[in-house]
Amino acid sequence: MPAKKKKGIQTVVFENPPVLTSWASIVGPKEGEGPWGGDFDWILEDYMFGEDTWEKAENKMLRETVKLALSKNNLEPDDAEILLAGDLLNQVISSNFAARELGMPFLGLYGACSTVAEALLTGAMLIDGGFCERIVAATCSHHHTAERQFRFPTEQGTQPTPSTQWTVTGAGAIVLEFLGVGPRITSATIGRVIDMKQNDMTDMGSAMAPAAADTIKAHFHDLDIPSDYYDLVVTGDLAKVGMAILERLLVREGLTPKPNYSDCGVLIFDESQGVNSGGSGCGCAACMLCGPLLKKMVKGEINKLLLVATGALMSPTASYQGETIPGIAHAVAIENY
C-alpha cells in the first residue's frame, strides 16, 4: 500500500517515532551573552575559533558540534550512518568540508535557515522508513561569513534598518535513532516555497512569514488537531517583524497563536544587544532547539513542541536581477512519550 505514513497533503506521521537521543550546541560570544547563554554546551570566546578565516571557523563549529553530540552517547562519527547537514554559504561549504573531515556518509541540504527542520524530518523519514538506525542532523551559521556573502564587507559603515536581523553564530547537531531514550519526532510537515513578492533585502521576516503560516496551517489541517495541541509552537527566525506578521496571518486562518507561540529569533537575544529585529541564520533555530528548548523538554516543562524552522531563499544574484525573496518553512513535531 503506497504512502501509508502520509496524512493529508504535506504531512508525514511516524509509525515508530525516531528518538532524539543526544544533541549539542556551540554558539558565538554574542549569543553566549544572551538570555540563554547558560543553556548552550560551548560558548566561543571569539569568532575565529582558532582558525585563520571565518569560513574555516564555521566549518569547525559544525564539526565539533557533531562530535560533541555523538560523544554524549559515547559514540564516534563512524557509529552514525548518515550526516544530514546544510548551511548558508555558497555550495554549502561549511557542511561539505565538515563532512570531509568527519568521514561520514553525507547528504548536503540547503533550506537556508530552515535547514535544522529539513535535516530532522529527512532523517526521521530515513529511520522510520527502515533505511538506517542512527543519523546526525546538523546545521550552522556564522555572523561574519553570512555578512560578507549576503550583505557588505564587515568593515563598511552601513546603517541597519529596524527590520534587519543579526545572523546567529552557532551550530546545532542532533543524534536521531530508531531506539533510545529521549523526546521523539512524531510527525513532520514539508513546506511549500511561498513568495509574497517581498523584495526588501534588509527584511527577511516579512519574506518568510507567509511560508510559516502556510506550513503551520497545513500541519494542523493535515493532522486535524486543535490549535492548542502543542505546549509551544516555535518558529525559526522570523524575529520581531516577521513574528508580528505571522500572528496576524494565523488569526486570519482561524488559528490562535497566543499564548503558546514564540520565535527563536526573538528569544535568542536581548533587546539591549543591538540586533534590531532579532536573530536569524541556520544556527538560530538549531541552537535554540539543541540548547534551551530540548532542555525544557527533558525537564518536562515542555512536552509537545512544534518547531517550524523558516528559511528565506534569498540570493543576491537573483535579487539584483529583480527577483523577489521566496520563503520556506518545515514543521517538526517533537513530543515526550
Next chain:
Amino acid sequence: MGMPNPDKLKKVEAEEYDTLVQQLKPKPAIFKNCVWAFTVGGLICVIAQLITNYLLVSGMSGTDASAFTSVIMIFLAAFFTGIGIYDELGKRAGAGSIVPITGFANAIVASAMEFKREGYIFGVGARIFTVAGPTLVFGFAVSVLIGLIKVFITS
C-alpha cells in the same frame, strides 16, 4: 472552481500582504538618523575645512590645498576603517559617514580588507573596486559626456 484568473488573484494577494507588512514594519527613526547624519557629515567637513585653511595659510594654492585635503581625509578614513572604528560610526551616522569622500574611501578599504583572505590579486585587487568601481564608472561617464557637450558648444 470559479476563480477568474489565478495570476491576477496572486497579484492581489501579494498586494494585500504588502499592505499588512507596511503597517507592521517599524519605520526607521528618520529624525534621529537625520540629526546624526547632519552632525557627523558636518563635522567631517569642518575637519576638512580646518586642514584646507591650514594648507592655505602655509602658502599652498587653492586647487592644491583642496586636492591635498582630500588625500588626507582619505588617509584618515582608511586608518579608522583599518582599526575597526569607521563601521561603528556608520551604524549611527548613516549618510553622514557615507556621503563624504571618507565614505567612498571606507567602501574601498573595507572591500580590500574583507577579501584579503582570498589572496592579494583576486581578493584584494579585484574586490577593492566593488563599490568604488560603479562610482568611478558613473563619475567618468558623466564627465566625458559633459566634455563632449562642451566640445560641441564651443565648435
Next chain:
Amino acid sequence: MVPLYMAFLVGGALCLIGQIIMDVTKPTITPGHILVGYISCGAILSGLGLYQPLVNIGGAGATIPLSGFGHLLAQGTIKAVEQKGLLGALSGGVEAAAAGITAAIVFGYVAAVLFDPKG
C-alpha cells in the same frame, strides 16, 4: 577663507539629503547607490555651473561630499576641453581626480596588508 560654520552647514545639509533618500525610499538603496548618485549629480550640477556657487559658500562642506568629487571631475574635463579640445573630454576628469582615486586605492591596499577585518 570659508568660515567653519558654513562648511558644517553645507556639508551637513548634503549628508542630510542622502539620509532622507535612504530612509524614505525602499531600503534597496545601498551606500553604493548613494555614492553613484552623488558623484553623478555633482558632475551634472557642476556642468550646468550650479555647483561652483555652493563651493564658494561652503568650501570643504561642498568639496568633501562625493558630489564635490563629481564637481572636480566635471571642472577638470571642461578645462581640459578648453585647452586640448576633444582629447580633453577623455583625459580631463581623471587628471583632476587622480590624486584622490590613487590615494584611495593605495591606502586601501596598504590597510588590507596591515589590518584584518574585525567584523
